Amino acid sequence: MTTLADNVELALRADLVNGVHPPGGRLRMEMLAERYGAGLSPVREALSRLYAEGLVSLESNKGFRVPALTRDDLADIAFARGAIETAALRRAMERGDLAWEAMLVSALHTYRQTSRSLDTSNPERLQAWQAAHDGLHRALIAGSGSPRIEQIQERLLVQHARYRQLLYRIPIDFKVHEREHVDLVEAVLARDVEVAVGMMADHIAITLDVLDQWGIWNEAG
Amino acid sequence: MTTLADNVELALRADLVNGVHPPGGRLRMEMLAERYGAGLSPVREALSRLYAEGLVSLESNKGFRVPALTRDDLADIAFARGAIETAALRRAMERGDLAWEAMLVSALHTYRQTSRSLDTSNPERLQAWQAAHDGLHRALIAGSGSPRIEQIQERLLVQHARYRQLLYRIPIDFKVHEREHVDLVEAVLARDVEVAVGMMADHIAITLDVLDQWGIWNEAG
């Protein structure tokens, strides 16, 4: 049996990623308690965990807030992801076994299928595509065998996901995006370490470049 | 003004690092509340944060525990540190300015002085040396300009610090240890990226090797 705080944490994390609580805004305890059907204690515990995860901010005696979305912040996420995921990928390619390869191929397949039937105006399809995309990134480094690296990556992915709201405002060529991943997995399976790591680094850096080109940051923070 | 939960978190983190609460043991709420002079709410909030930080574990309806010290866990910390700190160092060496260099030299000086007057049986001196050592590692990557990388490193350093208890059971050649750091900083200041990054990687890996050689893991977990 899970505790109430666990449930609230889960629901709250999902809502934060989906922009239900506007970035930059306050998170009033009473409002949250009502929304998630719990008392103040479980809500506060959930927020405390999310605070340590970096998904909400906290100022003493002034309560919790949703961090604003800024260019600098996204750049930082991208840099951290680059560091973590390239190191993890390198290690996964050195020690990953057949089971890992199988998982990777499976994740790629799921991603390609959801990518093919993607329709950004259909929330359900979008959700499935996002899950598949993150799943592929998780699978890529799953072979590294490092619980900490996986946890850190997981958290960076969640933080990155908050920025997808912005990304969908501009026309993305999903074909190109899909090709990046297909090529990357191909290099990984060929155990071509330097090429794969390089592609991973480029891929992670691209999101920021795209947003910069479309001048998103004036309107959004 | 800070909140009670903040104070408890701070005190608890220090105690966990210093082994006041035995690894593998339970952390009973009432006992903690008394020890830190607070009610259950602030204690629970502090524990919730530390849980998300990875310093304590939590099982639903069974409370919090101090994670055991195991070889696998230390190996994981070392790997994660290697990934984070080498990437951060590389970037710091590319973009670090004179202010960073000055900070680095200062941190090295403090470390050398405390190292020289080190006496592992003197808690105060030991504490100072530990602080200086961690400070030097923090300074090394401070130039990277990435809040997230710095936070992740900070947390890994804290988790690593729990293992120092074990490290002090064996005779360490602090002269050699000091030399490693001096050489590393020298390479960093010379902006010799590949050499410096390689030294950093080696340095982080060594702790585990040393503990393995002395067969610590049978007695300790």
Place this chain on the structure above:
DNA sequence: CGCTTGCAGATTTTCGAATATCTTGCCATT
């Protein structure tokens, strides 16, 4: 007119008690 001061309402933070869950040991049953 501008600045401080203090009050009222809103909100966060903390407490103490109530509730839910787990653990242990005993007893009945097989």
Place this chain on the structure above:
DNA sequence: AATGGCAAGATATTCGAAAATCTGCAAGCG
């Protein structure tokens, strides 16, 4: 002797109210 169930105590979790803190505004003062 082993197993299963149950009750009692210990403990974690949650609630509802009290206490502390912040915010905005208006009165008082220079």
